Amino acid sequence: MTIRLLIVDDHPxxxxxxxxxxxxxADIEIVGEAADGEQGLALAERERPDVVLTDLRMPRLGGARFIARLAERAPFARVLVLTTYxxxxxxxxxxxxxxxxxxxxDSPRQEVFRAVRAAAVGESVLSPSVAARLLRHVREPAPRTAELSEREHMVLTLVxxxxxxxxxxxxxxxSETTVKTHLAHIxxxxxxxxxxxxxxxxxxxxLLT
Known part of the structure; x- marks a missing residue:
């Protein structure tokens, strides 16, 4: 099976x-390239890639916002992040x-190839430093915090x-002003x-699942 790959990165x-x-x-075909998340969304809907290989910090739309939008508009595509951060x-x-x-x-190219193939079948691949960060957060006791109101929780969920x-x-x-006020409280x-x-x-x- 040929894996259809979309590349999203703002650096040519x-x-x-x-x-x-x-x-x-031979088993990976690049079906499109985008310079930001907005272009990436449009290409993903049109080209229906199996995997989207994306940077995080990009103009117009990037990071978690771009990934979340992809999940809504192109749920068939699995997202693999390739970034400096x-x-x-x-x-x-x-x-x-x-x-x-x-x-x-800075990952070796063979690791990137393996990650794309793993992502295409729904498997997770994390660099060692990223895996260590996630593991630390799982192990750390949750600090005490003031309880969010129902509306604050709704705002945070949408964010x-x-x-x-x-x-x-x-x-x-x-109003947007009300949203900003809720965010300030959050x-x-x-x-x-x-x-x-x-x-x-x-x-x-x-607080979110």
């Missing part, structure tokens, strides 16, 4: 390098949003699914300062 040199790498693999704020939201694998860009403030406000029939209760950190903290503390 990286895309060129990946295209050259995968040209050697392995901080908690990068790893946890991406995995929580639905990524089946997470590799760093974890990649919704913007505007989209969250529309879904809950409130940040204070979780001891974080941004959306990605809030989602990561919520998953690690069991």
């Amino acid at each position: 040199v990286v895309r060129d390098g990946l295209r050259g790498m995968f040209a050697e693999q 392995d901080r908690d704020d990068d790893v946890l939201p991406a995995v929580a949003a639905g990524a089946v694998g997470f590799l760093l860009k 974890a699914r990649g919704r913007t403030n505007k989209e969250t406000a529309a879904a809950l029939f409130v 940040y204070a209760k979780l001891g974080v300062c941004d959306r990605a950190s809030a989602v990561a903290a919520a998953y690690s503390r069991g």
